Amino acid sequence: MQPQLEEVEARVAQQAAAFDPAIEGYVTYAIGSRGKRLRPLMALLSGGASGSITSGHLDLAVIVELIHIATLVHDDIMDEAERRRAQPTVNARWGNSLSVLLGDCLFAQALNLSTNFDNAEISRVIARAAREVCSGEIIQTQRRFDLHLAIDEYLRIVEMKTGSLFAAAAELGAVLNQADVETTRALKTFGSKIGAAYQIYDDCLDIAGNENEIGKTLGTDLRKGKMTLPILMLLRSAPAEERERYCELILSEQTSAIAHLLQSEAPNGALRSSLDAADESVRDAQSELHALPPNLFTDSLFQLGDALREMLDQVRV
Amino acid sequence: MQPQLEEVEARVAQQAAAFDPAIEGYVTYAIGSRGKRLRPLMALLSGGASGSITSGHLDLAVIVELIHIATLVHDDIMDEAERRRAQPTVNARWGNSLSVLLGDCLFAQALNLSTNFDNAEISRVIARAAREVCSGEIIQTQRRFDLHLAIDEYLRIVEMKTGSLFAAAAELGAVLNQADVETTRALKTFGSKIGAAYQIYDDCLDIAGNENEIGKTLGTDLRKGKMTLPILMLLRSAPAEERERYCELILSEQTSAIAHLLQSEAPNGALRSSLDAADESVRDAQSELHALPPNLFTDSLFQLGDALREMLDQVRV
Numbered sequence: 001m002q003p004q005l006e007e008v009e010a011r012v013a014q015q016a017a018a019f020d021p022a023i024e025g026y027v028t029y030a031i032g033s034r035g036k037r038l039r040p041l042m043a044l045l046s047g048g049a050s051g052s053i054t055s056g057h058l059d060l061a062v063i064v065e066l067i068h069i070a071t072l073v074h075d076d077i078m079d080e081a082e083r084r085r086a087q088p089t090v091n092a093r094w095g096n097s098l099s100v101l102l103g104d105c106l107f108a109q110a111l112n113l114s115t116n117f118d119n120a121e122i123s124r125v126i127a128r129a130a131r132e133v134c135s136g137e138i139i140q141t142q143r144r145f146d147l148h149l150a151i152d153e154y155l156r157i158v159e160m161k162t163g164s165l166f167a168a169a170a171e172l173g174a175v176l177n178q179a180d181v182e183t184t185r186a187l188k189t190f191g192s193k194i195g196a197a198y199q200i201y202d203d204c205l206d207i208a209g210n211e212n213e214i215g216k217t218l219g220t221d222l223r224k225g226k227m228t229l230p231i232l233m234l235l236r237s238a239p240a241e242e243r244e245r246y247c248e249l250i251l252s253e254q255t256s257a258i259a260h261l262l263q264s265e266a267p268n269g270a271l272r273s274s275l276d277a278a279d280e281s282v283r284d285a286q287s288e289l290h291a292l293p294p295n296l297f298t299d300s301l302f303q304l305g306d307a308l309r310e311m312l313d314q315v316r317v
Numbered sequence: 318m319q320p321q322l323e324e325v326e327a328r329v330a331q332q333a334a335a336f337d338p339a340i341e342g343y344v345t346y347a348i349g350s351r352g353k354r355l356r357p358l359m360a361l362l363s364g365g366a367s368g369s370i371t372s373g374h375l376d377l378a379v380i381v382e383l384i385h386i387a388t389l390v391h392d393d394i395m396d397e398a399e400r401r402r403a404q405p406t407v408n409a410r411w412g413n414s415l416s417v418l419l420g421d422c423l424f425a426q427a428l429n430l431s432t433n434f435d436n437a438e439i440s441r442v443i444a445r446a447a448r449e450v451c452s453g454e455i456i457q458t459q460r461r462f463d464l465h466l467a468i469d470e471y472l473r474i475v476e477m478k479t480g481s482l483f484a485a486a487a488e489l490g491a492v493l494n495q496a497d498v499e500t501t502r503a504l505k506t507f508g509s510k511i512g513a514a515y516q517i518y519d520d521c522l523d524i525a526g527n528e529n530e531i532g533k534t535l536g537t538d539l540r541k542g543k544m545t546l547p548i549l550m551l552l553r554s555a556p557a558e559e560r561e562r563y564c565e566l567i568l569s570e571q572t573s574a575i576a577h578l579l580q581s582e583a584p585n586g587a588l589r590s591s592l593d594a595a596d597e598s599v600r601d602a603q604s605e606l607h608a609l610p611p612n613l614f615t616d617s618l619f620q621l622g623d624a625l626r627e628m629l630d631q632v633r634v
Contacts, residue, residue, distance in 0.1 A: 020452045020477075022459060074421065078414040097395040097458050100417060104391065104424065104451040111428045112444035115437050123440050127429035134421040135337045141414050142339060160337075 001044065001300070004053055008040045008061040015066065018109055026094065026102050031069055033085045038198065039064040039169045045304065046173025046187045048297025049289075056176045059113060060122070064169040066110035067130055071137075073103035078141070079224060122172055129168035136160025144225030147247055151232050155277075158199045159192060166195030186291035190301065193285035197308055200278035203228035204315050207255070208262050208271050219255030229277060230262055233270035275312045282308050318361065318617070321370055325357045325378040332383065335426055343411065343419050348386055350402045355515065356381040356486045362621065363490025363504045365614025366606075373493045376430060377439070381486040383427035384447055388454075390420035395458070396541055439489055446485035453477025461542030464564055468549050472594075475516045476509060483512030503608035507618060510602035514625055517595035520545035521632050524572070525579050525588050536572030546594060547579055550587035592629045599625050 016027040040061030047057035075081070076089040077099045083089060091099040107130065114123040140157045143149050170191030174184040206221045207230050221228050231250060238246055249257050262271040286305045292298045333344040357378030364374035392398070393406040394416045400406060408416040424447065431440040457474050460466050487508030491501040523538045524547050538545050548567060555563055566574050579588040603622045609615045 019448075020456065022456045023452050026455070071421075074417050077417055096413075098455060100391050100394060100420075101451045101455045101458065103417075104388075104420075105448055105455065107421065107424065108444050108448035108451060112441060112448060115441035115444060118437070120432050120435070120437050120440070123437070124429060124432035127425050127432060131336075131422055131425035131429060134418045134425060135340050138343070138415060138418045138422065139337065139339045141418065 001041075004044050004058065005037065005040065008037065008044070008058055008065070011058060011062045012065055015062065015109060015113075018112075019105065023102075023105065026090065026098065027106065029093075030073055030090055030102060030106065031066070033087050035065075035068075035072075035085065037061075037065060039068050039165055041304070042166055042191055042194070043169040043173045045297050045301050046170040046191070047177060049292050049295060049301055050174040050179040050183050050187060051177030053297075054176060056117065057173060059116065060169065060172050060176060063110045063113050063126060064165055066106050066113070067126070067133070068165060070103045070106035070110065071133055073099050073106065075137075077103075079220060081220070117176075119175070121175060125168050125172055125175070129164045132160045132164035133162075136162075136164070140226060143227060145251060146227060147235060147250065149227045149232060151229070151236065154227065154229055154232055155196065158196045158203075162199035163192040163195035166198070167192035182291050183293075186288040190285045190288045193281045193288070194305065194308065197278040197281035197285065197312075200229050200274060200281065201308065201312055201315070204230055204271060204274050204278070204312075207231065207259055208315055219259065222250065222255045222258060223253050225253075229274040230271050231258070233273045234258070234262065237270065237273075272316065275316055278312050279309055282312075318358070321361050321375065322354065322357065325354065325361070325375055325382070328375060328379045329382055332379065332426060332430075335429075336422065340419075340422065343407065343415065344423065346410075347390055347407055347419060347423065348383070350404050352382075352385075352389075352402065354378075354382060356385050356482055358621070359483055359508055359511070360486040360490045362614050362618050363487040363508070364494060366609050366612060366618055367491040367496040367500050367504060368494030370614075371493060373434065374490060376433065377486065377489050377493060380427045380430050380443060381482055383423050383430070384443070384450070385482060387420045387423035387427065388450055390416050390423065392454075394420075396537060398537070434493075436492070438492060442485050442489055442492070446481045449477045449481035450479075453479075453481070457543060460544060462568060463544060464552060464567065466544045466549060468546070468553065471544065471546055471549055472513065475513045475520075479516035480509040480512035483515070484509035499608050500610075503605040507602045507605045510598045510605070511622065511625065514595040514598035514602065514629075517546050517591060517598065518625065518629055518632070521547055521588060521591050521595070521629075524548065524576055525632055536576065539567065539572045539575060540570050546591040547588050548575070550590045551575070551579065554587065554590075589633065592633055595629050596626055599629075 012031050015031065016024045019027050043061040043064055044053050044057055047053040072084065073090050076084060077091045077096050081089050082092045090102055111123065111127060114126045117123070136157050140161060143153070167188045168191070171184055171188035174187045203221060207219065207228065222231065234246055235243060282305045286302055289298055289302055329348050332348065333341045336344050360378040360381055361370050361374055364370040389401065390407050393401060394408045394413050398406050399409045407419055428440065428444060431443045434440070453474050453476070457478060460470070484505045485508070488501055488505035491504045520538060524536060524545065539548065551563055552560060563578070599622045603619055606615055606619055
C-alpha cells in the first residue's frame with residue numbers, strides 16, 4: 001500500500017501546477033499539511049478488494065482528497081480556526097476572502113480531474129457526494145445550539161457530511177473495476193459506515209480527548225454550538241432536574257464542565273454510549289465485507305475497521 | 318427567445334427540489350432574486366447561432382446560471398454586502414457560514430447537472446471555467462490596493478473572473494450542436510470578450526454611476542481596494558504631482574472624491590478611456606460573428622453587443 005500512497009501524495013502535490021502561477025503557492029500550502037489521507041486509502045483499498053489498484057484509482061484518490069481539503073479550507077473559515085495540523089490555517093494566514101476562493105478553486109479542480117474518466121458516472125458520484133457533504137454541514141449549521149436535535153438527525157448529518165465522501169471513494173473504487181452490483185453496494189455501504197464512525201470518533205475526541213496528546217484545541221464543537229453525539233446522549237438520558245443544568249452548561253458554552261461530566265462518567269455513560277454507537281457502525285461496516293471476494297485488500301479494509309475500533313477504545317475513560 | 322428564457326427560469330427554480338428539504342428554502346432564496354440571466358442568454362443564442370436551441374441548451378443555461386449564482390453568494394461574503402437586487406444577501410440573512418456552504422452546494426449541483434450530458438467535455442469545460450472564475454478572483458484579492466497593477470493584468474483578471482463563464486456558455490452552446498471548430502472558437506471568443514466588456518462596464522458603473530438610478534450602493538470596489546480600470550487609467554495618465562494626490566485618495570478610500578474627479582473629466586479622461594476599452598472589446602467580439610452562419614440568432618448576438626455599447630454610452634459624462 002505504501003508505494004501507492006506515496007504516488008497519490010506525489011499526484012496531489014502536482015495539482016498545484018494546474019493553477020495559475022499566482023495561485024500555486026496557496027494551493028501548495030493547503031494541500032501540503034499532510035493529513036491522514038483516509039479517503040485516498042479507502043479508494044485504493046476498495047480498488048484492491050474489488051479487482052486491482054489501477055492508475056485510475058490513484059486519480060480517484062487524488063480527487064476525493066482534494067474535495068476533502070476544499071471542505072477543510074471552508075470549515076476553517078466557519079470555525080474561525082487558527083491552526084490545523086500545527087500550521088496556521090489558510091484563513092489565519094491570508095484571510096477569509098482568499099480562503100473562500102481557494103476552497104472553490106480546489107473543488108473545481110477536483111471536479112475537473114473527475115471529467116478525465118471516460119465514465120461520466122465518476123464525475124456524477126463525486127459531484128453528488130460534494131453536494132451531500134455541504135448539505136450535511138448546512139443542516140448542522142442550522143441546528144446549532146438546538147438542544148432538541150434527535151439522535152437520528154445527528155446520525156443523518158454525520159452520514160451526509162462525512163459518510164458520503166468515504167462512500168463515494170469506496171463505491172468508485174469498485175466502479176473503476178467494473179465490479180458487480182453487490183460488490184459495489186457493499187463497498188459503498190462500508191465507506192459510508194466507516195466515515196460516520198470516524199466522525200463520531202472525532203466528535204467524541206473533541207469533547208473528551210486529552211488536549212496535550214492530540215495537539216489541537218478541544219471543545220471547539222461545543223463552542224460553535226455543534227450538538228454532537230456525547231452531548232445529545234448526555235441530555236437524552238439525564239433525569240429532568242439534571243437535564244436543565246446540562247442545558248445551561250451547554251448554552252453557556254462551559255466546555256470544560258461538560259468534558260468533566262462526560263469523563264467522570266458520573267451521570268449516565270453518555271460518552272460510553274457514543275463510542276458504542278461508533279463501534280457498532282464499524283462492525284456494521286465490517287459485516288458488509290462478507291459480500292466481497294476474500295483477498296488481502298478485503299482483509300486490509302477489515303483491519304482498517306479494527307484500527308478505528310482501537311482508536312475508539314482509547315477515548316474511553 | 319422569451320419562451321426559452323422562461324423555460325430556463327422554470328428549470329432554475331426546479332433546482333431547489335434537488336436538495337435536501339432542509340436546504341431547499343435557502344436555494345430558492347438564492348436563485349429567486351431574478352438577475353439579468355446574461356449567461357443563460359449567451360448559451361441559448363450561441364445554440365441558435367450554431368444550429369438550434371435544444372433541451373440541452375436549456376440545461377446548459379441552467380448550469381452556467383447556477384455557477385454564477387454560487388459565485389455571487391461567495392462574493393457577497395467577501396464584500397460584506399448587505400443587499401443584492403433590493404433583497405438582503407444570503408450572508409446578511411443567515412450569516413457567513415451558511416453562505417459559504419450554500420455557494421458550495423449550488424456549485425456542486427451545477428457540476429452534477431453537467432454530468433447528465435453524454436459528452437464529458439461539457440463537465441470539463443464547466444469545471445475549468447469555474448476554476449478560472451475563482452482564480453481570477455484570487456488574483457484580484459491578492460492585488461487589492463496595489464497601485465502598480467498593470468492595465469494588462471487588470472484585463473487578464475477580468476477575462477478570468479467574468480469572461481471565462483461567458484466563454485464557456487457560448488462555447489458549449491456550439492459544442493452541443495457539434496458545430497465545427499471555427500464556429501466553436503468564434504463563439505467562445507465572442508463570449509469571452511462580451512464578458513470582459515460587461516465587467517469593465519460594471520466596474521465603471523461602480524465608480525461613476527448614479528446611485529439613485531442604479532439602486533445599489535456604489536464605490537464598493539474602491540472601498541474593498543479593487544483596482545478597476547477607471548482608477549488605473551486615472552493613475553497611469555496623471556502628471557507626477559497629481560498622481561501622488563490620487564494615490565492618497567485611493568488608499569484613504571475617498572470614493573466620492575475619486576468619483577467626482579472621474580466625472581468632472583478634468584484630469585485626463587480616465588473614465589472615457591475605460592469605456593472606450595470596453596467598447597473596443599464589444600466590437601472585437603462582434604467581429605468574431607462573421608465566422609458564423611448568418612441567421613437570426615447570429616444577428617441577436619450582434620445586437621447583444623450593440624445593447625452593451627449603449628449601456629456603456631450611458632455611463633459617459
